[in-house]
Amino acid sequence: MTMMKPGIRGKIYCGIIAVVLLTGVLIAIPVRIMVEKALLHESLNKGVSMALMLAARSQDVVLGMDFLYLKEMIDRVVQSSRDISYAFILNQHGQVLSHTFHNGFPVALRTVNPIAKGRTSSIQYLDTGKELIYDIAVPIQIDGLPIGAVHIGLSKTKINRTIHSLLWTIGVLIGCSIVIACLAGAGFANQVIRRVLNLHRASEQIMKGDLNVVTAPALKKHCWDLMRCSNERCPAYGELQQRCWYMEGTLCPTCKEGEYAEKGDVCKTCWIYRTVSGDEIQALSESFEAMTQSLKQTISKLEDSREAIEISEKKYRRIFEGSMDMVFAANIQGAFVDVNQTGITMLEFSDKQSLLTSWRFSDIFSLPDDFVRIQQELISVGFVRDREFILKTRAGNERQALISVSCQGNSDGAVAICEGIIKDVTHRRNMELQLLQADKLASLGQLSAGVAHEVNNPLGLILGFTQLMLREEPEGSQKFEDLKTIEKHTRNCKTVVEALLNFARKTETRKAHVDVNSAIDQVVMVVAHQFEVSGVEIQVQYEPLLPRVLGDAEKLKQVVMNLVMNARQAILKTGRIAISTEHDVRRRQVVIRVKDSGAGIAPQILPRIFDPFFTTKPTGQGTGLGLSVSYGIVKEHNGDIQVLSEPGKGSLFSVVLPEAF
Amino acid sequence: MKYLLYLWMVACMACVGCSNDHPPQKVDLSKREPARIVDTDDAVTYAYLPQYSHSVSYERHYLLVKYLEEETGYRIRQIFPDTFDEHMRMVGQGKVDISFSNPYVYVKMAHRYGEKAFAQVVEASGDKNFRGEIICRSDNTSIKTLEDCRGKRLIAVDMTSAGGYLYPMSKFYDHNIKRQDFSEIEFSPGPGGKQEKVVLAVYAGQFDIGLIREGTLNVVANRIDISKIRVVAYSRYYPGWVYSARKNMNPEILQKIKDALFKLSPDTSEHQMILQKAHFLRVVPSSDAEFNSVRKLMDVVGIDLDK
Numbered sequence: 009m010t011m012m013k014p015g016i017r018g019k020i021y022c023g024i025i026a027v028v029l030l031t032g033v034l035i036a037i038p039v040r041i042m043v044e045k046a047l048l049h050e051s052l053n054k055g056v057s058m059a060l061m062l063a064a065r066s067q068d069v070v071l072g073m074d075f076l077y078l079k080e081m082i083d084r085v086v087q088s089s090r091d092i093s094y095a096f097i098l099n100q101h102g103q104v105l106s107h108t109f110h111n112g113f114p115v116a117l118r119t120v121n122p123i124a125k126g127r128t129s130s131i132q133y134l135d136t137g138k139e140l141i142y143d144i145a146v147p148i149q150i151d152g153l154p155i156g157a158v159h160i161g162l163s164k165t166k167i168n169r170t171i172h173s174l175l176w177t178i179g180v181l182i183g184c185s186i187v188i189a190c191l192a193g194a195g196f197a198n199q200v201i202r203r204v205l206n207l208h209r210a211s212e213q214i215m216k217g218d219l220n221v222v223t224a225p226a227l228k229k230h231c232w233d234l235m236r237c238s239n240e241r242c243p244a245y246g247e248l249q250q251r252c253w254y255m256e257g258t259l260c261p262t263c264k265e266g267e268y269a270e271k272g273d274v275c276k277t278c279w280i281y282r283t284v285s286g287d288e289i290q291a292l293s294e295s296f297e298a299m300t301q302s303l304k305q306t307i308s309k310l311e312d313s314r315e316a317i318e319i320s321e322k323k324y325r326r327i328f329e330g331s332m333d334m335v336f337a338a339n340i341q342g343a344f345v346d347v348n349q350t351g352i353t354m355l356e357f358s359d360k361q362s363l364l365t366s367w368r369f370s371d372i373f374s375l376p377d378d379f380v381r382i383q384q385e386l387i388s389v390g391f392v393r394d395r396e397f398i399l400k401t402r403a404g405n406e407r408q409a410l411i412s413v414s415c416q417g418n419s420d421g422a423v424a425i426c427e428g429i430i431k432d433v434t435h436r437r438n439m440e441l442q443l444l445q446a447d448k449l450a451s452l453g454q455l456s457a458g459v460a461h462e463v464n465n466p467l468g469l470i471l472g473f474t475q476l477m478l479r480e481e482p483e484g485s486q487k488f489e490d491l492k493t494i495e496k497h498t499r500n501c502k503t504v505v506e507a508l509l510n511f512a513r514k515t516e517t518r519k520a521h522v523d524v525n526s527a528i529d530q531v532v533m534v535v536a537h538q539f540e541v542s543g544v545e546i547q548v549q550y551e552p553l554l555p556r557v558l559g560d561a562e563k564l565k566q567v568v569m570n571l572v573m574n575a576r577q578a579i580l581k582t583g584r585i586a587i588s589t590e591h592d593v594r595r596r597q598v599v600i601r602v603k604d605s606g607a608g609i610a611p612q613i614l615p616r617i618f619d620p621f622f623t624t625k626p627t628g629q630g631t632g633l634g635l636s637v638s639y640g641i642v643k644e645h646n647g648d649i650q651v652l653s654e655p656g657k658g659s660l661f662s663v664v665l666p667e668a669f
Numbered sequence: 670m671k672y673l674l675y676l677w678m679v680a681c682m683a684c685v686g687c688s689n690d691h692p693p694q695k696v697d698l699s700k701r702e703p704a705r706i707v708d709t710d711d712a713v714t715y716a717y718l719p720q721y722s723h724s725v726s727y728e729r730h731y732l733l734v735k736y737l738e739e740e741t742g743y744r745i746r747q748i749f750p751d752t753f754d755e756h757m758r759m760v761g762q763g764k765v766d767i768s769f770s771n772p773y774v775y776v777k778m779a780h781r782y783g784e785k786a787f788a789q790v791v792e793a794s795g796d797k798n799f800r801g802e803i804i805c806r807s808d809n810t811s812i813k814t815l816e817d818c819r820g821k822r823l824i825a826v827d828m829t830s831a832g833g834y835l836y837p838m839s840k841f842y843d844h845n846i847k848r849q850d851f852s853e854i855e856f857s858p859g860p861g862g863k864q865e866k867v868v869l870a871v872y873a874g875q876f877d878i879g880l881i882r883e884g885t886l887n888v889v890a891n892r893i894d895i896s897k898i899r900v901v902a903y904s905r906y907y908p909g910w911v912y913s914a915r916k917n918m919n920p921e922i923l924q925k926i927k928d929a930l931f932k933l934s935p936d937t938s939e940h941q942m943i944l945q946k947a948h949f950l951r952v953v954p955s956s957d958a959e960f961n962s963v964r965k966l967m968d969v970v971g972i973d974l975d976k
Contacts, residue, residue: 068723072749112701120696135693151728151946164693 016204020197024189032182039178044171048164051091052142055162056129058085058092059146063158066097070105070148070156078106085160091170093141094161100154121145123157133164140164203289207296219304222249224293229284235260253281254298334430340423342369354409354432356401367402372430374400382411386426390415399430408434445618452620452636460508467505471498507633508620521556521668522564524598525589531568532587535576543582546572551589555667557598559645564665567641570634571602571661577625578606578659591667600663609653617651638663712744713922718756718770718910720826720833721888722862723749730769732943740929743922753829760784766915767926771882772908772963773831779957780974783916786957787923788930790910790949792884797953798906801836804871804879804886807899812877815844815902821877822853824870826863828972831963832882833857833864836904839966865889872897884948908960912952927954 062085069077082095086108096107098118107113121132121143132143141161148156210221231237231252232245239245242259244252252258253275257265262278264271275281285291328335334351338344344364347355355372357363373379378397385392391414399409413428474495481488528548536546557564568587575585583605590599609617616622618639623632642649646666653659715734717726730747738745748765750756753774759765761782768775768784778784789797805812812818818841826833834856841847848854855876857863864885871879872893878901886895912930914923930952933940944950967974 067727068749071723071727071747072751074751109701112703114696114698115700115702116696116698120694133691133693134696136696136698140693150724150731153731155727 016201017194017197020193020200021190024193025186028182028186028189032178032185036175036178036182040171040175043174047167047171047174051162051167052131052144054089055092055142055144055160056131056146058088059129059144059158059160062095062097062160063146063148063156066158067148067150067155070097070099071150073105075106082106082108082158091163091166092160093139093163093166094159096159097148097156098159099156105156117143117159117161121159123147123154134161139166140168200289203293207293210296210300214300214303219300219307221297221300223297223300224249224290227251227284231260231280231284234280234283250298250301251284251294253278254294254301331429333432335428336369336430337425337427338369339425344369345425351430354399354401354407354430356403356405369426372399374398374406382413386413386415387423390417390423396433399432407432408437441615445615448619456508456620460505464502464505464509467498467502471495471502474498504633507637518560519558520561522559522561523554523556524564524600524665525550525554527561527565528568528587528589528600531565531572535569535572539576539585542576544576544579545582545584547584547586549586549588551591554589554591554598557645557665558668559665560641563641564645567638567663568600568602570638571663574634574661575602575604575606575659578604578608580607583658592664596667598665598667600665601660602663603658603660605658608655608658609651610655611653614651614653618649712746713741713766713926714764715745715747715767716750716756716759716765716769717747718753718768718774719750720771720830720864720882725862725888729947732946736933736940736943737926737929740932741922741925743925753827757781757829760915763915763917766918766922768913768915769910770913771829771831771910772960773835773967774829775911775913776960776963776967777829777974778913779960784913785916786911786913786955786960787927788912788952789908789955789959790912790947791951791953792909792949794883795950796906797909797955799832799836799909800883800906801832801834801838801840801904802881802883802885803837803840803901803903804868804881804898805877805901806871806874807897809877809899812901815841815846818878818901819846819850820852822855822875823851823878823880824855824857824867824876825880826857826867826882828856830863830880830882831907833867833885834880835963835966835970835972836882836907837880837902838970840902840904842969865892868895868898869893907963907966908955910949911955911960 062081066078066081069081078097082097085095086092094108094117096109096113096117097105099105102118104113104118120134121130123130123145128146130145132145134141134143141163144160144162146158146160147154148158206223210223213221226248230248232239232242237245237260239259243255244250244258244260247255252260252263253272258271260278260280262274264274286294328346328348331348331350334348334354336344336347336351344367347360347363349360352358352360352363355363355367357367370379370383373382375398382392382395382397385395391412393412394410395412396408396410399407401407410431410433411428413426415423415426418424474491478488478491478495481491528550532546532548539546572585572587579585585605586601586603588601588603590601591597592599613622613624618635619632620636621632622636625632639649642663642665648664650662650664651659652662715730715737717730719726721729726749727747734745734747737743745767748759750759750765756765756768756770757774757778760768760778768778770778775784775786779786791797792799803815803818812821825838828834838848841850853876855870857866857870864881865888867879867881868885868889869892870876883903886898886900889895914926931954933944933952935941935944935950964974
């Protein structure tokens with residue numbers, strides 16, 4: 009059999025009975041002791057007072073030996089209080105002058121309580137066998153000289169009866185208190201239980217999702233009645249269920265704006281609050297109901313907010329994922345928290361998870377100095393903007409990139425998370441370099457054309473006059489040989505000048521449809537034998553359906569010749585030169601590639617190889633105009649020339665020409 | 670809660686600790702005896718005319734009685750008559766050997782019982798004679814002279830009082846104001862304290878004028894504000910209190926008592942307290958003839974010595 013747990017009612021009953029009983033007992037014990045002591049003290053005081061009074065009044069009577077009057081006096085004293093058992097008076101010789109005993113005076117009492125000299129009273133506790141008595145003795149004195157003594161017998165037994173009667177009264181009062189307290193407790197418990205059950209039912213209703221609960225009874229007093237207010241715009245006006253201090257936006261002049269949290273303290277000082285607010289449970293019920301209403305509104309707002317957040321999240325996720333730049337978030341430890349798809353691709357990862365788990369923010373920097381510099385700036389300023397660095401991919405490839413990062417702090421001000429964008433600018437940088445190169449070459453071309461034009465005419469005159477003078481001089485003469493030397497070097501100069509004019513596209517170009525494969529073939533036929541002799545193999549691979557290009561066949565052959573000769577010079581001993589053509593159908597372009605297995609070009613001189621007169625050969629072994637002339641010819645044909653080179657592995661020159669329409 | 674319990678325990682222990690109950694002393698009340706006073710008839714009796722309460726009389730004379738016992742070697746017992754009449758009656762009955770009384774009572778006792786004066790006391794004034802006072806309330810504006818006392822309510826100590834009736838009344842007679850000229854004459858109720866009661870009656874407004882012996886106001890000074898009492902007039906000086914002896918008293922005993930009384934001197938340190946308590950300076954010899962002036966005065970006032 010299981011015991012039922014006591015409810016609040018049972019607990020209140022038990023509590024009340026226990027408290028009243030305990031309090032009663034706790035009070036009764038010390039009260040009994042104190043009352044007994046006080047009563048005894050009081051009785052003794054009273055006895056002493058009566059004895060003193062009797063002694064004072066009996067002075068003259070004792071002196072006058074008026075025994076009748078003495079007897080009357082002590083009889084009156086004994087009759088005056090039921091606690092007094094006897095009284096008697098002794099003279100200065102200890103003889104009994106008068107007493108209240110019947111059948112003679114008890115001999116023992118005459119000497120049982122002597123008064124010490126100098127004392128004003130003496131109390132002796134006596135046990136007569138029938139009752140307990142305090143014998144109170146007071147001297148009858150005149151001018152300090154004792155002329156007798158008054159003795160009064162105070163019954164302790166009778167005092168004890170009074171004390172017992174008092175204790176019975178206390179006991180009965182405690183019993184009555186318990187009954188009254190239980191009745192009052194029952195009423196109180198019923199009220200409390202009913203209201204607590206209401207709250208319990210309401211909380212269960214809320215747990216089931218129903219926020220339309222009513223826990224407090226309808227209001228009996230309303231603020232607008234008490235304030236004689238008629239402002240219908242006030243939300244509290246006409247409200248029958250909710251207290252005004254729980255409502256937002258009330259218009260009472262004493263009200264503070266805001267919700268309960270802001271205005272609560274002010275409202276509690278308002279006389280309306282003091283007048284209509286109920287007890288703690290009433291307040292709890294009302295606040296519970298107000299809280300439910302507030303919760304309902306908050307949930308509604310939250311739902312609206314959640315939808316807005318979802319829309320916003322989708323929007324920003326779209327922007328994030330759709331960005332052509334790498335967008336990322338990293339925590340303070342430098343670990344990536346999130347990266348978009350562009351970032352995954354840029355860093356050459358297959359999926360986001362492997363990137364987030366294996367790659368850190370510091371890993372993307374090819375140069376550690378770049379990372380340190382950006383990290384310091386982030387710590388000091390909190391952000392970096394468009395800072396260029398060399399990005400390292402998972403595969404070890406490097407890319408030129410711009411990074412912008414900003415860091416957000418938490419409530420303590422410490423950096424919590426950093427978010428940023430990395431833009432791959434490799435292509436743009438290459439383009440810029442090419443544009444720079446083109447611009448430089450164009451400037452050089454203009455300069456060269458001017459110089460060549462100015463120099464070409466004098467050279468023609470020098471050559472013409474030299475040839476005229478040669479006709480007049482006999483062969484073999486010293487003068488003839490000197491003129492021949494002048495002619496030879498003038499021709500060399502003229503060749504250089506013509507090359508410069510070609511670079512500057514100042515030479516006459518006769519454009520026609522050119523079969524690129526055939527042009528290349530003619531060049532290869534010229535050099536193939538010589539190359540084979542020196543151990544350099546030439547491999548040719550043509551695109552059979554290569555469209556023709558519109559251009560000057562001779563100049564194009566000169567371009568191919570220059571590229572092939574450069575390739576040959578790059579091969580120190582033996583090697584291979586691969587020449588191929590290709591048709592880029594999408595761009596409608598014809599591509600000529602010349603690849604060698606030579607020494608390659610150092611990266612630092614790569615941007616300068618198309619500059620006029622730039623050469624790596626010793627002085628006198630080259631003009632440094634080959635590639636610059638080729639560049640000029642290709643640009644004249646609306647094409648482009650590019651180079652990829654890796655030191656030790658060779659170089660690849662690609663000439664792109666638009667196909668003829 | 671724990672501290673509350675401790676507090677309660679301490680309070681209980683304190684209450685118990687303060688209890689001063691000792692075990693009671695066993696007494697046997699079964700053994701009884703009748704009340705019995707030891708007979709003292711062999712003692713020389715000494716009575717002080719009860720002009721004051723017994724306790725005042727005792728307080729004033731117990732040292733003197735003790736002194737006389739020591740000086741004479743006789744047992745001397747002070748007795749306390751309740752009234753002047755009882756005093757005189759006891760003298761007449763031979764119950765009083767030595768009487769200390771006022772001259773009025775003495776004259777009567779001498780006339781009736783043959784009492785013989787042998788000494789007089791010299792009071793604080795330095796004179797063996799004294800006088801009476803006629804008093805009224807200080808704020809009684811209707812009494813300024815003796816003439817104003819006509820028709821007023823009067824209270825005196827006793828018909829047998831010298832200072833409290835006879836002497837001040839003689840002052841009225843000197844001004845031709847007779848007893849019947851007062852609207853009311855009352856005497857102080859007894860027994861004892863009669864002089865004081867006169868002052869208190871006037872002080873309370875019960876009577877307009879009172880007759881007392883000089884010095885009484887000082888006696889009540891510690892009970893009332895005596896500034897509220899005004900003395901309207903003083904009488905002439907007449908003989909003061911007198912020691913007298915029973916007619917048939919043993920002369921040898923009487924002589925020893927006389928000697929002892931005359932020996933008292935304020936200059937002797939052992940006697941100073943006795944005399945101070947008794948309210949006189951010394952005791953001087955006297956004789957019956959010195960009280961003739963009183964006898965004459967009683968005759969003038971119309972007092973019959975036989976009544």
